[in-house]
Amino acid sequence: MDFKDYYSFLGVAPDADLKTIKTAYRRLARKYHPDVSTEKEAENQFKDVAEAYEVLSDEKKRAEYDQLRQYGSAGQRFEPPPGWQGSGTAGHSDFSDFFESIFGAGRRGGTSHGFQSSEDFTSSRGRDIEVEMPLFLEDTLSDEPRPLQYSMPHYGEQGRLPDIRKTLGVRLPPGVADGDRIRLKGQGGPGFGNGQPGDLYLHIRLVPHPLFDVTGHDLSLTVPVAPWEAALGARITLPTLTGKITLTIAPGSQNGQRLRIKGKGLRTRTGAGDLYAILRIEMPAGGTAEAKRLWQSLADTAGFNPRKHWEV
Amino acid sequence: MQTENFASLSLHDTCHALGIPADQIIEIVALGIVAPAGGSPDTWEFDLHMLSTARRAQRLQRDLHLDWEAVALVLDLLHERERLQQENALLHRQLQRLLGD
Numbered sequence: 001m002d003f004k005d006y007y008s009f010l011g012v013a014p015d016a017d018l019k020t021i022k023t024a025y026r027r028l029a030r031k032y033h034p035d036v037s038t039e040k041e042a043e044n045q046f047k048d049v050a051e052a053y054e055v056l057s058d059e060k061k062r063a064e065y066d067q068l069r070q071y072g073s074a075g076q077r078f079e080p081p082p083g084w085q086g087s088g089t090a091g092h093s094d095f096s097d098f099f100e101s102i103f104g105a106g107r108r109g110g111t112s113h114g115f116q117s118s119e120d121f122t123s124s125r126g127r128d129i130e131v132e133m134p135l136f137l138e139d140t141l142s143d144e145p146r147p148l149q150y151s152m153p154h155y156g157e158q159g160r161l162p163d164i165r166k167t168l169g170v171r172l173p174p175g176v177a178d179g180d181r182i183r184l185k186g187q188g189g190p191g192f193g194n195g196q197p198g199d200l201y202l203h204i205r206l207v208p209h210p211l212f213d214v215t216g217h218d219l220s221l222t223v224p225v226a227p228w229e230a231a232l233g234a235r236i237t238l239p240t241l242t243g244k245i246t247l248t249i250a251p252g253s254q255n256g257q258r259l260r261i262k263g264k265g266l267r268t269r270t271g272a273g274d275l276y277a278i279l280r281i282e283m284p285a286g287g288t289a290e291a292k293r294l295w296q297s298l299a300d301t302a303g304f305n306p307r308k309h310w311e312v
Numbered sequence: 313m314q315t316e317n318f319a320s321l322s323l324h325d326t327c328h329a330l331g332i333p334a335d336q337i338i339e340i341v342a343l344g345i346v347a348p349a350g351g352s353p354d355t356w357e358f359d360l361h362m363l364s365t366a367r368r369a370q371r372l373q374r375d376l377h378l379d380w381e382a383v384a385l386v387l388d389l390l391h392e393r394e395r396l397q398q399e400n401a402l403l404h405r406q407l408q409r410l411l412g413d
Contacts, residue, residue, distance in 0.1 A: 029376050035368050036376075036390065050375065128329060130364070173317045181360035182317045199329070201364065202315075213405055222409035256410070280410055 003078035004098045006052035006065060014066075018057065025053040051095045061103060068102060094153070100160060123193030127152070133170075133182075133202040137209050137219075137241055140176055140266055145169030150200070152189050164190070170202070175269035177217060178206040211239060217266045217273030220258075224282040225249060240264045240275060247277055255281045321358040323348075330366055337366065343384040345369050 007014050010024040032039060032046040039045065055061045068080070080101050131150045139146060148170045151163040168187060176182070181201055188198025212219040223238065233251035237244050240261075247259065257279045265273025284291075327334050338353060340346060346362040346369075358366075365387065373383045 026377060033372070033375055035371055036386070046375075125328075130367075171315055173315055176317065180317055181364050182315050183319050183360055184315055201360065203364070208401075208405065213402055213409075215402070220406070222406070224412070278406075278410075280412065282412065 001078055001097050001101065004048075004051075004096065006055050009048045009052035010056065012056075014069075016056075021053065021056050025049060025057070029053075047094060047096075051099055054095070055099070055103075064102060097160075124191065124195040126191040126195060126198035127189035128198040128201060129188040130201045130203060132205055134205045134207050135172075135176070136207050137212060137214065137266065140172065140206070141241060143171070143174075145171045148202070154190065155192065168200075173269075175217070175267050176204055177266070178204060178214060180204040212241065212275075214266065217268045218276060219265045219273065220276040220278055222280050223247070223277045224280050225253070227281055227283065230254070230279065230281050238277060241266075249279070253279055255279060317360060319360055321363060323353050323356050323358075326356075326358045326363060326366065329363060330370060332370060336370075339380050340366055340369055343380055345380070345384050345387055 007016070010016075010021060010028065012020055012024050016024075028049045029046065031037060032042045032049060034043040034046055037046070055065050071078070078098065078101075129150065129152045131148070133148060135146075146169065147167060149165065149167050151165045154161040154164045166187070168184070170182075170184070173182065181203060184200040184202070186197045187200035191197050206214055212221055219241070221238065223236070225234065225236070229236070229249060230253045231251065233253070234249045236247055236249060238247050238261075242264070245261065245264065247261065249259075259277040259279070261275040261277060263272045264275035267273075287295075321329065323334055323337060326337055330337070334353070341348060341356070346358065346365050348356040348358045348362060350356040369380075369383050369387060372378055372386055373380060376386075378386065
């Protein structure tokens, strides 16, 4: 494993005092905290910062780390010296192999993303796992189970084991919407000892669709129409999530007009939302001399001034 | 696979899921960070959204060394930011569709 330079993670000098370390941690935690940050790689950055703070804010751990720093430096391969005995009281679950090789395995019951009480280490409930589940709009209409792959940390008596990779078939509850939370009981981390497994929480995220926009359970679709279709009315074919339909456009329709098509939106628990067709009048490019003549004749006879409310 | 999206959790269930004592959850509720149905702690019912918000509150409180009042403010602002980002993304997409880009 690579040696980790905790001082550089926090951007402090090796002789920095506790107050400086605390300030540096707080500043970086605000910047990279995964619940707050919009930075790329925020989660990994935050883990590094939290791990560095865990060590450097604790006098005993810092002394042990400083001692080991003599053996390695950043970017170098690192092995603890033979016979190294860490204090073994880490009590954290999400830290790196490097951390565990020095301070011992954290068992479980971490302070990071595990949310475990530390009541009983010999037998305790597994961790709850939160996973984002991106869905295409079409997926929300299907009753078929959807495959979901996720991985979760795993701990044994000796500390952290390789992550468990799991694949489940998830049947989505009808009417699932963007931002919804779904619980799958017992599909989280394995329990410790006789403890129950944790739960799996899915956070539903609808993937933007190339044609349809989503508001709640309603969809909207922008429909390009020719000027004469808007003027004279037309019957046009529209795509929906479940197939094609015919839409009647009334004569004299306006640009931006919204037409409601009932029940063609996303599924709700008991029915379905609506689809809104938004008309966008599109001019043909170029045109023949004959077309130009016809437009001119329309201009001469229509008597229409769209800017008559401007007093210019 | 059994899925739930309208689970109802008691105060005890919520403590258990979050691994924090009841008095902290009572404080989270008192600050309006989550608003369970039911009039008193004995009858409170939390849904999965509240559970997820409470988890987030717990992470912010612990990792950023904040007190609960500050957590409540941060969550309000984050929520507002997310709402505006979503609205902005939607309006942006609709504008592009209307302009025919």
